[in-house]
Each structure stands twice: as structure tokens, then as C-alpha cells.
Amino acid sequence: MSPNRALVFKEIPSGLPVPGKHLAVEEIPGDETTACPEGGLVLKSLYSSLDPYQRGRMRPPHVQSYYPALPVGETFTSRAIAQVVSSDNPQFRPGDTVIGMLSIQEVVILEAKSLPFVRLLDNPMSIEDIRAFLGPLGVPGLTAYGGLYEIGKPERGQTIFVSAASGAVGQMVGQIAKLEGLRVVGSVGSDEKLKFILDELGFDAGFNYKTESSLADALARVAPEGLDIFFDNVGGDHLDAALAHMKDHGRVVLCGTISDYNKAPEDRYPVRNTTYIFSKRLTVRGFLVSDKEIMEKYSAEHQRRVQGWLKDGTLRTKIWEVQGVENAPEAFLALFTGKNFGKVVLKY
């Protein structure tokens, strides 16, 4: 058997993590021939999701945040799809495909007590590319869907601006907003991504923020009518510029602030336009996909509608697949440099 390898947290970083120093791929015990624990499973990983929030876990344990800190020395976890190698539980049989929160490693030995973290992959419409269950049908998809409807409150004819528009969440927000009859504009970090959101996702307009001298000017150009909704994945400079460009009573869906995740608090972008939240009577609201008003309210509807849209080709999915667990650090860090082009999935 080949050795079992895992993505391990090595040291708390202060800026962008460095592979080999702050996170590393290491050999660990256990392989496909390991005896199945009593009542448990032996799983062979197929795909793992890599996500921006994992950066937030690489912090000192005493710092409070929405997701538990990962202790130094532990293996990263994430949503993953795996195949059952051996099972001591009647609900799972060898060959079954499961999905759940798993360690990022090639072979996962699950004790009985950890079984609640996985379930059989439910694919009623036989979606061919099961990686979709980590993207449009997974956490990024529900995030886009729930955040857009719950906070954005989209209405036909309104204008929405999406930041990080080609990413896992952004590509879904833009496409669903188009289906709802909105005018959709987006910002991305490369000309290739810009071409993609315009030509393949059907955005009405967009810009590459890396080649614009002023975000305010870019917004005024692509959405001279002003913004009813801003679905923000970036925060900082994007939030600042958009606040000044919102229409009265606009909604800012604060989905993430990825431009801050590698910054010390004192280095965060200085937002000077919060005064418009008052004078334009904006609602700026943050949310997590795991919040009750998203998870409970939208999960079933999201699965039903998005599965349908994927099946009939209404929605496009762009996945950025990286092969081999040895490349997991690079795949993860791409999220923060913008090297990824679509939902980041690690293929084992």
C-alpha cells in the first residue's frame, strides 16, 4: 500500500501561511488495510474541499471566532467525499460514497463515535460530477443561495454587485441573480476571470479590480444606476467603494472579508464610508451558512432547485481541481492569491 498522508497544521502564521512552515503534508499511520474500528469505517478520500475559513482556524486558541481554532499539530478537516473501504456499521457498505466533515488525508479511519460526521451521498437526480456536492450543491452553494435570498432580497430589475465573482460562492450568486431577473455586475482579479463571468456566466458587466485605478470609478462605469444589493466576499476596499455606490435602502450581504484574513487587525483596510449606512439607510448584515436562518430555512429548497438547474444545464460550475494531497497547501493558498479559478477541490 502507498503511505497515508495528511495536511497538518504546523505553526501559527501571522500573514499568508508558508507551505512547509505553517502547514505541511506529512505521513501518518493507517492505510486501506487497517482493521475497521468497532462500529466504524475505513474510508478512502476522493475529494476534499479547501475553503477560506480554514485560514481563520490557524489562530491562537484563546482568540475567539466563529469556528474553533485548530490546535497546532492537528490535521486540517473539511467537507470531503470518500469511498467506504471497510465498514463495521450496517448503514454503510464497501464501495458506498459518503460525504461529510473529514480530516484532509488519504485514508480516514473513523471511530464509531465519529460516524455522525458522515452520511451516504444523496444524489437523487444522478448529478454526474459529484464534485458539485462540494461546490454548487455544497457549502458554497448554500452560502450563495441562502445569503442572496435571506439578506439580499433580490427583486427583478434591481442591480447586484458580486465581489470575487468567479469564485465558488460568487459564481453561484451571479447566476442565481440572473435567473431572478437582476442586472448582475461583478469584480474579479484577472482578465481571464472577467471574460469567464461575462461570456460563460452571463454577467451584464464586470471589471478586473487589479487593473483599475479606482474601484469607485469602476463601479460608476459598470453600474451607473447604483447598487441595490452588494454580495461581498472580499470586504475592505470593496466594501468601502460599494457603500458609496449603494442606492437608498440597499442591502449588503457580508458573506466574507477574504481581503482581511491574512492581516493583523491594525493593517485592515480603513473603511471611511460607513456613514452611508446611516444616510442611505442600508442594511449591512453578516451571516454564516451554519446559522439557523440559513441552514434550516434554505437547505432543502437549495438542493431541490440547484440540482434541477445543474441537471438541465441552466447553471454552470467552474471547479479548480488540484491533484494529489502533496499539493494541498498550494491549493489552499491559491484562495488568498487568487490563483484558483473556481471552487477549489483537492482530488486524491
Add this chain to the structure above:
Amino acid sequence: MSPNRALVFKEIPSGLPVPGKHLAVEEIPGDETTACPEGGLVLKSLYSSLDPYQRGRMRPPHVQSYYPALPVGETFTSRAIAQVVSSDNPQFRPGDTVIGMLSIQEVVILEAKSLPFVRLLDNPMSIEDIRAFLGPLGVPGLTAYGGLYEIGKPERGQTIFVSAASGAVGQMVGQIAKLEGLRVVGSVGSDEKLKFILDELGFDAGFNYKTESSLADALARVAPEGLDIFFDNVGGDHLDAALAHMKDHGRVVLCGTISDYNKAPEDRYPVRNTTYIFSKRLTVRGFLVSDKEIMEKYSAEHQRRVQGWLKDGTLRTKIWEVQGVENAPEAFLALFTGKNFGKVVLKY
């Protein structure tokens, strides 16, 4: 008769307006003996409200904001209480007390077409001090009431922080929150104001932000449990510090950002903590008292409850009265230096 004097807008200021230069009291035509216009009224002003939003009207007409720009050369307007001197309308009789949007001047000659701007003062509980209709029963009162309930969503046992806590809006917010069973903390700009909110309004804790070296430390001291609600009248540094101190799912009622009103956009306070709106899933929402969801939803309830509380002594009111229209500029500017101590009312 004494001459008629008015508060006139002279020149667009760039910072804090200067009396005599940007606004001035000037003699204008008309006095109590002026013939009543057909279908109109002649009014003698009793009290005028002076309010922070009037600063926002002193801008170039092409700059968009929520309240129309005041053309240079025109008289300021505000909510006022006046007495009917002569009337050519059967609904009003000499001696009647009226309330409405009027020019800030000693005698007001109202054409028939301007009659919708005033109505008879409705005082069913015979509140003795009618200045209350410019304070707790007027715009600041409805602002406090509607903003607190609609956006703050107060719940017994929660903690609310109120900025500019001794002011017209702040004093109401704090007292109503106490009635709702909240823990109430406030910030003010002098030790005298601090004593007032603690000893007379019943705030649980507070601080004088002018003598604190760090707002973050002050908040941690007065509300170690964190904030469920922040009712913000100040913006800028207060908003920044409070965002870092909010509890998960907290609400920020962005009522005003008075610390910005005399600043150029580039000089506004750089807020670095917007990232917490995402990670703590906060709702930050601005509103105007004139918005439908405040005005229509809360006006009647506000009048009924607050009149009752004033009548039975449950609520205290602090009014800062300035006598004589010649002192109107000083009264107005006090709002921005913090010289006022309570609701600013000009008495004629």
C-alpha cells in the same frame, strides 16, 4: 412692533460652520401686524428645534443626500411650535398653538399652500411643558423609539450601548431600554453628562469618551459581557470600537454619524473593524425617522406610550433651551461641540 429676524444660510462651509460667515441672523420683512394671506396664517414662533441634520443641508445642491440641500440665502427650517396671531382658515383661530415645519424666524407668514406643513398641537394628556413635543414626543423621541424597537429588537437582560447618551435621542433610548429590562451603558462628552445619565436617567454604567485613552478599554470595562445592541448617534471611532465589542448576532442601530458631519469624506474616521460584521453575523442598519417602517409603524404607539410615561414621571426629559433668535447659530453649533446638554430648543 419689534423687527422680524430669521436664521439665514449665508455660505457653504467646509468644516464647522462659523456664525456670521456661514449662517447669520438677519432682519426680514413681515411682523405680527402683517395682513393674513388669503387662506393662510400669521404665526408667532414660540420654540424651534435645532438638529444635527440641518448641517447636512448646508451643502452644494448637486450633492445627493437624504434631505434636500438648502439654497444659499434661504432661511433655515425646522420643527417648531408657534401661536396663531391671525388666521384666514376656519381650522385655526388666533391663540391656537400649532406645530410643524416652519422657518426659523420670529414671525412666520404662511400662505394657504403651506398650510399642510402645520397642524394644531394635539396634547390629549395635557403635558405641561409643550417643548416635549420637539423632544421626547417629537422627532428625536420617535427616532429613539422606532430605531430601538425596529432595528435594535431589545430583549430583557440584554446589554445596549448608547452613544451621545445624554442628547435628545440618546436620553430617550437609554430610558426606554431600561424600561424594557436591558442593561444600559452610555458614552458622553463630559463628566457632568456622565453623572446625569447615571444618577438621573438610571444608566447602569457609562464613560466620558473625552477622558478615556481607549474606547475599546472603556467598553470592556463598562460592558465586560459584550454588546447585544449598539444604538449609535456618533459613528466613526465609536462605531469602530463597538463593532469589536459586539456579541454574535448583535444589532447596530445606525441612527446618526455626527462625528462625520463636519468632515470632508477623506477625513472621516477609518473604521477597521467592519470584518466583525461578517464574523459575528451582525446587522448594521441605518434608518430615518421619516422612513415608512418607522413613521407609519411606530408614530401612534410612540405618542401613546411616551405621553403616558411623561405624564406619570417615568421618563425624564432634559432640554437645553437657548433664548432669543439672535442666539440660534450658537445653539445650533453646540450640537457639534457637545456644548448642549439635552435637546436643543430655541425659545423666542
